[in-house]
Amino acid sequence: MVILxxxxxxxxxxxxxxxxxxxxxxxxxxxxxxxxxxxxxLERPQAPPEITADTExxxxxxxxxxxxxxxxxxxxxxxxxxxxxRLIALGVxxxxxxxxxxxxxxxxxSWYVAHDAVLAVPELKEYRAVVRIRTIERTRxxxxxxxxxxxxxxxxRGVLVERILVFPDALWxxxxxxxxxxxxxxLEDQQAHAPRLIVVRECNLPAELAGTGDVCVFxxxxxxxxxxxxxxxxARVVLDFATDAVHSAQDRLDRLSHLGIPFGDLLDxxxxxx
Numbered sequence: 001m002v003i004l005x006x007x008x009x010x011x012x013x014x015x016x017x018x019x020x021x022x023x024x025x026x027x028x029x030x031x032x033x034x035x036x037x038x039x040x041x042l043e044r045p046q047a048p049p050e051i052t053a054d055t056e057x058x059x060x061x062x063x064x065x066x067x068x069x070x071x072x073x074x075x076x077x078x079x080x081x082x083x084x085x086r087l088i089a090l091g092v093x094x095x096x097x098x099x100x101x102x103x104x105x106x107x108x109x110s111w112y113v114a115h116d117a118v119l120a121v122p123e124l125k126e127y128r129a130v131v132r133i134r135t136i137e138r139t140r141x142x143x144x145x146x147x148x149x150x151x152x153x154x155x156x157r158g159v160l161v162e163r164i165l166v167f168p169d170a171l172w173x174x175x176x177x178x179x180x181x182x183x184x185x186x187l188e189d190q191q192a193h194a195p196r197l198i199v200v201r202e203c204n205l206p207a208e209l210a211g212t213g214d215v216c217v218f219x220x221x222x223x224x225x226x227x228x229x230x231x232x233x234x235a236r237v238v239l240d241f242a243t244d245a246v247h248s249a250q251d252r253l254d255r256l257s258h259l260g261i262p263f264g265d266l267l268d269x270x271x272x273x274x
Contacts, residue, residue, distance in 0.1 A: 007239050097244035115226075116150045118239065127154060128253050129216035130164040132202075133171060139186040152193040161195035164256045165263075168202045177270055187263050209256060215249050223249035 046052075047061045074080040119127060138144060155161050165187070172179040179187065191197055202210075214226035220241070223246045225238045240246070 005050075017189065046125060115216060115224055118148050118222055118224065119150050120156055121218070123219055124154065124159050126160045127151070127216065128162045128164075128218050128250075130166065130253055130256050131212065131214050132166045133183070134168060136171060136180070136182050139183060150193065154192055155195055156232065162198065162257070163190065163195055164198040164200060164253065164260055166200045166202050166205070166256070172199070172201055174201070178266055188267075191267070192265055197263040198257050198260035199263050199266065200256060204259055205256075209252065209259075215252055217246060217249045219251070220246055222246065225249070 010092065036106045047058060051057045051061050071080060118124075151161060151163070167179055167183065171183050178184050187197060187199070214224075218224075221241060223240050225240070227238075
């Protein structure tokens with residue numbers, strides 16, 4: 001979930017940054033392609049006719065192009081990286097606004113791309129998420145680890161983070177106080193970075209929550225949903241900025257949070273001998 005635009009965070013891997021750029025609006029994408037194809041660095045890219053025919057769209061196209069050119073002109077370094085990634089995050093919202101509704105994407109990688117881009121919005125104050133961990137392999141996925149680094153960066157920036165993690169019996173046996181070793185060390189690493197961690201046994205979920213995929217809420221203005229199929233395979237990813245969708249996601253998170261137990265409390269109980 002994907003990711004990073006925060007002070008003190010190293011540059012995003014080019015592969016992920018390049019993928020995220022695909023989310024940015026068609027106008028921005030077209031401007032980039034046209035800019036790359038120019039032979040004269042001073043030549044302004046030509047907007048397509050459907051944009052130049054509309055005065056306001058033509059002005060917006062020019063503003064976006066100038067913004068990208070301004071950032072591109074900065075020397076490589078953290079100052080440039082931060083601004084590039086802020087534009088990437090805004091691009092996710094830009095496309096959603098252009099479509100008039102939540103934006104849907106396909107594929108596992110798209111979840112991390114969209115999630116991490118919005119997580120990088122500098123004004124973000126609170127981030128809550130429920131994550132279904134169906135296999136231990138999920139905890140080792142490079143994209144998952146990269147997304148966690150984005151989450152840790154948000155914590156360092158002062159964002160209030162709550163992660164609700166749902167585990168099946170195979171990863172958190174009913175007769176054990178703590179999840180299995182590989183999962184436990186993964187959780188302990190997260191605990192060290194100070195987000196609020198809530199763990200939930202899948203068997204304790206009521207029927208209406210049993211099919212929950214990954215859900216996250218950014219403050220009170222955006223909700224992300226990752227619909228799953230099979231063993232952690234992504235069927236569809238939706239970013240929704242509608243108030244009703246955000247409130248529905250918040251309600252789901254509240255219910256799951258009350259069903260779980262803080263991981264720190266489990267560690268304390270384990271240290272006391274159960």
